[in-house]
Structures are given as structure tokens and as C-alpha cells.
Amino acid sequence: MDTMFTLYQFNDRLALSYKIDRISIIFLTAAVILFACAGVYSCYYMKGKEHMKRYWIFFVGVLCIISLMACSANFFTFYVNYELMTLVSSPLVMHEQTKEARLAGFKYLIYSFFGAYFVLFGFYVLNKYCVDLTFTEGGRLDMTLVSGHEGIVLLAVFFMVIGFGVKAGMWPLHSWLTTAHPIAVSPASAVLSGVIVKAGVIGVIRAIFYLVGADFVKGTWVQYTWLILILLTILMGSTLAYFEKELKKRLAYSTISQVAYILFGLAMFNTTAYEGALMQFLAHAFAKCALFMIAGVFIILTGSKNVESLRGIGKKYPVLLWMFTICSLSMVGIPPTGGFLAKWYLIVGSLDTGRPNFDWAGPVFLLISALLTAGYLFTIVMRGFFPGEDYVDDGREKVKLPLTVYIPIGVLMLLCVLVGIIPNLFMGGGM
């Protein structure tokens, strides 16, 4: 696994090279499984839509670029693939070609580039202070160069955190997420939420743990500011999801808060919390991807985007709603799902750090958010199964759903549970 493959050397500092390490494996696992499931699901969802050739070209293109990004061996390679991923994934957002879709795609592109250029600033600065750009555990900072310039290097790190945070939906630059995800076609929103958003997380991991070195950032203002932003994001995402009436938008807000959990685990700079973050990474990827797919089916079945119209849906489509329930369990963090184990590690890790205020504030925020998550997901389940006395059937015929719906969603749901039961299988032996 240690061999590095250099594809092309642009100049003495910038080369496209690839290597596989633990982070690559985790990211690749998530990406390949999610894209495979979303691909199968597309056969159902995209039936009869126009521009299917374009759709498949870009769908497969995104997967290729993401796989390359997962295996990047240095920061330049990562950055190249990161920007390409943004560009190549935007046609999926705009697929419907309505005015809103195009605006959403534009917003997605511009926010992403905004983030990417923040990252680029950090990259420019770090390029001066790093020995080279190869990812190495513990970082590549040249301490003799850095001494006396800590301020600017920390600023560069902060810029990177904010920049990658845009993709990861971190407050205050999250708003593209709730515009682009609901408007994209459902298989695309599933992979957007499951994988593409996570690219921001991977970026942070690569930048902080593999380029700068966690020790350099630990205990600085960067860590504290970052933590505050993350905690705000967690709370904001869950709260807004709770009050949101549109199903896919609710899930998008949920993504904002759940991905912030991952960031929280990273920002604590504690091994247990780090493992928790990686586990949350996988658990959320599987669960949210499945939820978006189910949401897509619901929208087709009921013809409405709102949560209200899901009343009584469990009467007609019990299997689908059961799947929704199990994925929700993982989102909230109820055993035996992956979400539970992840949150357990996050909280234990956070309590271990002994950082004043943050060691207890983190768990408190996580628990409040879990409560809100239960609030916004389980209400759907409850009203779906128990619509109440005054429920009148909307009169739509029950449609027989094809296997292209049940299989991908079922696989993801199973994985959600498996992450909680046999984490070692997924975590690259880190546990």
C-alpha cells in the first residue's frame, strides 16, 4: 500500500500522484457503494427523463474523479480532483433544466469555488512552509521555516478549514446545500449528500492531519474558532430541519448537522473522537443516501414534496417506510446502528480531551441535536404508520415498486446496521 504512483509531474512542486492509505480506503468504500446503489436506483427514478446520455456520462465521471481524489498522494492532486469534482457534478444538479435548477447549480458552483479559492489561499501559503506536499501522517511543515511565521501559517490553516467547510456545509457558508440538494434529481442528491459533501471532510483531514500536522493546530485559536462554528452548525442544521416542511430540504438540513458531527470529531484532536468521526462518516453516508432515495420514491408516489403528504404512506408502502425507519435510527443514534457507535466514540473522545468548556459542550450539543433529529425524522415515521383518526386516503392506486428501488435501498440500510455491528470490516483495521 505504500507505493506511490506518479502520473504526471507539472513542475518541481506540483505532481499528480496517487497512493492508497486508510483514508482512501474508507472514502473509496463509501463512494463506490453509494454510486453503485444510486446507479441502480437511477434506472427506476430517471425512467423516461430527457438527456439521459448526459446524465450517465457525468454520473460515471463524478465517480471516476472521486475515486482519483480518494487516492491522492499529495495536496495538489487532491485539489485538482476536488475542483474537477465540483465542475463535473454540477450538471447533475441542473439536470431538470428549470430556472430554479440552473440557479441552484450556479449557486452550487459559485459557493464551491468560493470555498476552493479559500483553500487555494491556504495552499499558496503552505506551499512555502511545507517541505513538500506529499500527505504524511503528522504533517509536512518545515518547522525551521515556520518559526516566527506561526501567525500566517495558522491563518492559512483557518482559511483551508473554512474553504473545505463550504463543501461540508459548515456555517456560515452552508446555504448552497439546502438549495442544490432538493432541486437535484434524487439519485444525484443521494450521492451529493452521501459522498460529495464528504469530500470537504476528507479535504480537512488531508489538510490538517496529513499536511500541516494536528499538533500544530491543537490548542490554537484556529481550533477553538472552528469548534464554535461546528457546534453552531450542528444546532442550526437540526433546528432548521425540525421546522422544515419540504422533505428533501429537511434531509439537506439534516446533512448539514450530521456532517458537522464528523467535523466535530476531527476538531477535538483526539484519537477516539477521530475514529468516531470516521465511523460517522460511513454511517451517515449510507443512511443519508438511502433516505434521499426513499424521499425520491415518496415524491414520485405522492406527487408532492411536502412532509404533510406522507401521512399514511406506511399503509400502502410498509417496506419502504420500515427502511426509512431503520436509517433514521442510525441518524438519531440508536443501537445497533452505525450512528450509535459513532456518536458514542465522538462523545467519549470529546470528554477525554479535557479541553475547557468544549469537552462537555460538545456532548451536550450532540445530544440536543439527536433529540431534534428524532423529532424531525420519527414524526414522519409515526404519521406514516399512524395517520390518525381523521386520515382520508388520497385515492391513489398502490403502485408495485420494482426491485431497482428495494435492492439499493435495502443494501444501504443493511450496511447502516453492519457498520454498528462489525465496524472493523469498514474501518480499515483502525479500531
Next chain:
Amino acid sequence: MSAYWIYFAIFFPIFAGVLLILAPVKKRNTMLVIAEAITIITAIVAWMLIINPPATGVVLFKFVDKYTISFKIDGMSRVFGALISSLWPLATLYATEYMEHEASDKTLKEKTFFGMYVITFGVTMAIAFADNLLAMYCFYEMLTLVTIPLILFTLSDAAIAATRKYIVYSLGGAAFAFISLIFLMAYGDTIQFTLGGVIHGEIPDGRENVLRLVYVFAFFGFGVKAALWPVNSWLPQAGVAPTPVTALLHAVAVVKSGAFAIIRLIYYCFGTEFLRGTWAQYLTMGVAIFTVVYGCSMAVKERHIKRRLAYSTISNLSYILLGATMMTPLGMTGALTHMVFHGVMKIGSFFCAGAVIAKAHKNYVYELEGMAKRMPKVFVIFTVCALSLMGVPGLCGFFSKWQLAKAGVESGMTMGYIGVGAILISALLTAIYMMQMVLRAYFPVEETEGEKCDPSWRMLVPLTLFALACILLGVFNAPVVAFLEKIAGGLI
């Protein structure tokens, strides 16, 4: 190669252009073939000179003792000369098709156009090959004069207004530059271009700041052609000219002559030693940084395609000036890199816009709806150029920004970091105004009807070459940058 070939590269197109205007050529095609042949021959000679530069210069004319009009080919000349002589034949080829749309029945007018176009080539080569400030100044003024008929071409009210503004701005700017010429004659060792500057030894009575003020005057004076804020407004207005003029002259030749002159001024006349770390540096750098952001913001606001690209040029030219005002070899490398790379990407995007104007008669951004279906080839090329301008890694725009940012960070100045920030803000704004056009073309809200109208090979060949150049210069940027680094280090 004998140094006398320099005369050929400069005066052959000038005289041939004059003859073309005067000669009784009746058939349009004959005239076009002659114009194209002149540019190709000149370009070949220029390239031979650039690859194999003569060791000595040539003196055309001598005023008094050391003040001469003379030419010599040094590193800077080679870069600018190579850029100009690569683009000119392609732009002329493009113009042969484009001008059908501008003036199909007026062969005489078209003949004047092509004649002046060819003459401008010679004058720009003279600026590139000039050996001292006096020679450069003379041809710089001449450049203003010979491009007037090109902007005036349509003879509409807008064209007349634009031309008037152009004359006032350019000649006024040159006057400011002239002041520096006088002072350098008085205080410099010589007015020959010398890397490192010509101001040495004691400057009497603490006149340093006077001299620095003169530098600032000259910076703004030459800055008129480089469309520096606050003297930029002539450039978007000059967009009334036919696209071959806006694309080649107002994105490369004329405006980059301004940037070229400023690099000459800083690195070869006043010298970085004399200016670095003084108020003069901070002032000029600050204005360049401001222009970088200003140009892009205006481009986002603008809805006319060509004017939008013109504002984008304003911003990108100031990238070059930003690199130049860093006053380090790295800064100069960055400036030269962006000069070359931006030339290719911007002329490419302008020519795409021109193709849309000529073939589909669309002038505004909102009219681009669904155009990618009607002109698939043009829009693939436009997308490549747009991505390159935004600085998507792998394409050439990324690497010129990389060099500029590297210079900014290495300079260690706070202004350097601010400059890097400005470049990134501008990159974001570039993404906004370029992607807006690309998305409109590729993702129309309503499917538009209309025939396919991709242009013929005379437009497509130059366009394809520019798109290829965007990619190839990005992939093989290392040797180019290494060459420019040597120039900035005085090794070539």
C-alpha cells in the same frame, strides 16, 4: 542570424500594409491572401529572430550623442515578440471570415482595415524589439495612431466617441510617460534597457522622491494602455470595434504593450533596487490590486458579452502589473507568465464571442440561452478558455496564478498577501461571470430552435489552436516558466 533582419520584421509589415491600402486590388480574396501572406512571412522571420537572436542590435536613427532609435533582442523582447507573432497570423485568418459579416460589400473599407491590421503588427514588433526607452516611446505613440482607424471602422457615433476617448486617454498617458524619459536622460547612466535599472550613484539634493514621483507618473501613463484604474474606461468603450480588433489588440497587443512598457520601466529603467520598499511601490501595487478586483466586479455587472470580456481583461492586465510591482525576480516571472498565458486564453474567449456575434448575431449574455446546441464546437472551446481563466488546475490559467501567488507569498510583504487575496477574489468573480455564460449556453430553460451555425475552418482553426494552447501550456508549463525565470534572473 544577421541583426538586419530585425528591420525586416518591423518594416516589412508596415510598408506592405501601406502598399496594400494603396494598391488597386479589386478582388476580395486576393486582398485577403496578400494580407495573410504578409503576416505569415513576418511571423516566420520574427520567430527565427526569437529562436536565434542576433548578438548585436541595430541603430536606425541617431538624434544626438547617445539618444538613438535602436533595436535589440533581449529576453523580454523574445517573450513579447513570440506572443505577438504567434497570435497575429491566426487572428488575421479569423478576421478574413469575421469581416464578411462586418462589411460584405465594401471592399475598399475592408482593404484599409486589413492594411492597418498588418501595419499594427509591425509597430507592435517594434515595441517588442526596442532597445531603449526613446525608441519604445516613439513606437508606442505610433501604435496609438495606427490603431485609430481600426476602432473607427464602423464610423458609427459610438465608434467615433470611443475613438475620441481612446486618443485623449492614450496620448495623455504617453505625455506622462514622456516625463520619465526626460528624467531618466538626466539622472540615469543611459536610457538603454538594462536589467536592474539605470539609476546608480548619488542622486543630488535628495531628489530620490522626485524621481519616484516621476516613476509613478510614468506608471499611470503607460497604465492607460494597460487599462489601469482610473484610466480604464476607454477599453470597454472600444469594444465597438470589430472583434478581431478587440480580441487581438484590446486583449493582447495594445494592452499588453502597456504592461510590457511598465515591466520595462520598473525592471529595466528605474530598477527594483531604487523602488522596492518605498511609497512608490506601495502606491502602484495598491492601484494594481484595486484594479484586479474592480475589473472583475464590473465584468460581473456587465451584460454585453464583449464589454464583459473587456472588463475581464482590465482585471487580468492588473494581475500582470501586480506581479511587476512586486519588484522581485519571482514577481517578474509571474507577470511574464500571465502575460503569455492570459494572451492565449483571452483571445480564445473573445474569438468565441466574435463567432457568436458574427454567425448568430447575439450580443448579450441573456441571448446565449441554448447556444451550445447551435454552435457546439465554439462552445466547447469557449468552455476550455473560461475554465482556464477561472484557474481550474491543469489548464494554463492556474499556473500563471500559481506563479503570481508564489511571488506574493515569497515577497513576505503584507501587500503581497493582499495581492494574493485579490487574485483569488477576482478568480471567484471570474467564475461567476464566465460560468454564467457557459451554463446559459448548455442548460437552457427552454429548448431553443435554430439551425446549427458553427463557423467555417477559418474561424475554427485559430479557435482550436487557442484551446489546445490553453491545455498544452498548462500541461507543459514547466519549461515555459523556467525560460521566463531565466529572463527575470538576467540569464537570457
